[in-house]
Amino acid sequence: MTRMRDEAPVARVRMPYGKGNAWLVTRYQEVKTVTSDRRFSRAALVGMDFPRITPAPIAQSEAINLMDPPALNRVRRLVTKAFTTPQVDALRPWTTATVNTLLDEMEEHGQPADVADFLAGRLPLMTICQLLDVPEPDRPQLRQWAMTMMSMSAVDKDAAAAAKAGLRGYFDELTAQRRDNPGEDLISALTTARVGDEKLSPAELSVLVMLLVITGHDTTTYDISNIVYTLLTSPDHLARLRREPELLPRALEELLRYIPFRQGVGIPRVATEDVELGGETIKAGDAVHVSYLTANRDELAYERPDELDFDRVDPVPHMAFGYGSHHCMGSHLARMVLQVSIGGLLTRFPALRLAVAPEEVRWNEVSIWRYPLALPVAW
Numbered sequence: 244m245t246r247m248r249d250e251a252p253v254a255r256v257r258m259p260y261g262k263g264n265a266w267l268v269t270r271y272q273e274v275k276t277v278t279s280d281r282r283f284s285r286a287a288l289v290g291m292d293f294p295r296i297t298p299a300p301i302a303q304s305e306a307i308n309l310m311d312p313p314a315l316n317r318v319r320r321l322v323t324k325a326f327t328t329p330q331v332d333a334l335r336p337w338t339t340a341t342v343n344t345l346l347d348e349m350e351e352h353g354q355p356a357d358v359a360d361f362l363a364g365r366l367p368l369m370t371i372c373q374l375l376d377v378p379e380p381d382r383p384q385l386r387q388w389a390m391t392m393m394s395m396s397a398v399d400k401d402a403a404a405a406a407k408a409g410l411r412g413y414f415d416e417l418t419a420q421r422r423d424n425p426g427e428d429l430i431s432a433l434t435t436a437r438v439g440d441e442k443l444s445p446a447e448l449s450v451l452v453m454l455l456v457i458t459g460h461d462t463t464t465y466d467i468s469n470i471v472y473t474l475l476t477s478p479d480h481l482a483r484l485r486r487e488p489e490l491l492p493r494a495l496e497e498l499l500r501y502i503p504f505r506q507g508v509g510i511p512r513v514a515t516e517d518v519e520l521g522g523e524t525i526k527a528g529d530a531v532h533v534s535y536l537t538a539n540r541d542e543l544a545y546e547r548p549d550e551l552d553f554d555r556v557d558p559v560p561h562m563a564f565g566y567g568s569h570h571c572m573g574s575h576l577a578r579m580v581l582q583v584s585i586g587g588l589l590t591r592f593p594a595l596r597l598a599v600a601p602e603e604v605r606w607n608e609v610s611i612w613r614y615p616l617a618l619p620v621a622w
Contacts, residue, residue, distance in 0.1 A: 259397075260294070261292050270541050283513070293511055318447060322433065324436045325432035342362070355599075359615060370460070371455065374428065386460070394609050411450070434448060463581065466504060472615055496561065508534055513531070
């Protein structure tokens with residue numbers, strides 16, 4: 244990918260699924276253009292068998308991630324009204340207590356213990372479900388459906404479609420219940436959110452909550468494992484964090500930039516007219532994928548981009564949460580969960596280390612996410 248970014252930052256590629264070829268954009272500036280220029284549309288994907296890396300499309304037509312402005316702006320305003328930073332801050336004490344409980348269980352289990360199981364695989368789902376007030380007995384099924392949806396294997400196509408339908412049906416029912424009997428949770432807040440006369444339709448609400456559950460736990464689950472692995476294999480950086488725990492929020496931003504958290508690309512956009520980009524002409528109707536991973540390592544945007552540097556002062560923000568109109572709406576929740584979980588882990592276990600050689604750690608090769616399947620540690 245580095246060579247592609249250097250030699251062909253806007254290139255024609257063939258995806259394993261969908262019809263036709265697509266463009267892949269890998270430089271920071273061009274990625275910024277595609278994700279913020281209205282000549283590139285997400286809504287145009289609806290009904291299109293677009294080039295992709297999963298056998299079945301992940302997004303649904305009513306989803307916010309397949310909207311363009313001004314419809315997108317309307318939904319984001321409503322979500323922002325309900326899903327506030329103070330609401331996330333109010334959840335921090337619960338999250339801290341939950342992390343302590345999970346680490347108690349890990350310590351009681353004894354070493355070696357699997358951080359991916361005891362912490363990363365549990366906390367993010369528990370947190371988003373606490374925010375949404377999803378019944379606890381239902382949570383394992385939601386996790387299984389979410390994992391199945393993200394498979395890149397052709398043999399999982401039917402299972403992925405069934406998982407998507409299962410999630411949609413579940414949240415159709417749950418959101419309908421909250422519309423009739425609202426409580427103090429985020430689903431209820433979204434149900435009752437108003438900006439003027441505007442509100443979320445039943446379909447918009449159901450798909451939005453489904454998206455929040457998937458992205459609200461899936462990515463953070465793998466971020467925790469990836470960050471712990473990176474720190475435990477970067478002893479100088481780990482030692483500095485232990486000496487300077489106040490550095491953690493800034494260090495996490497650099498870790499998010501540095502770590503490749505995906506094994507491919509996500510949802511593309513479609514050019515609505517001919518666009519000149521990076522020396523190439525993208526024709527109207529062409530699908531365009533962007534790589535946030537390569538943008539985060541672009542030497543034109545960052546000094547020494549392939550180095551992990553907690554003192555980085557590059558003026559451009561990382562793209563781990565996307566960019567432009569589809570920047571992740573739950574980034575404030577993800578940051579809080581990462582700060583509490585990583586900070587809690589390092590504080591509880593000041594001598595934490597990998598219990599196996601780094602080359603023995605097994606990595607996911609099936610879903611779109613890049614993460615260690617297990618992360619055995621000792622302390």
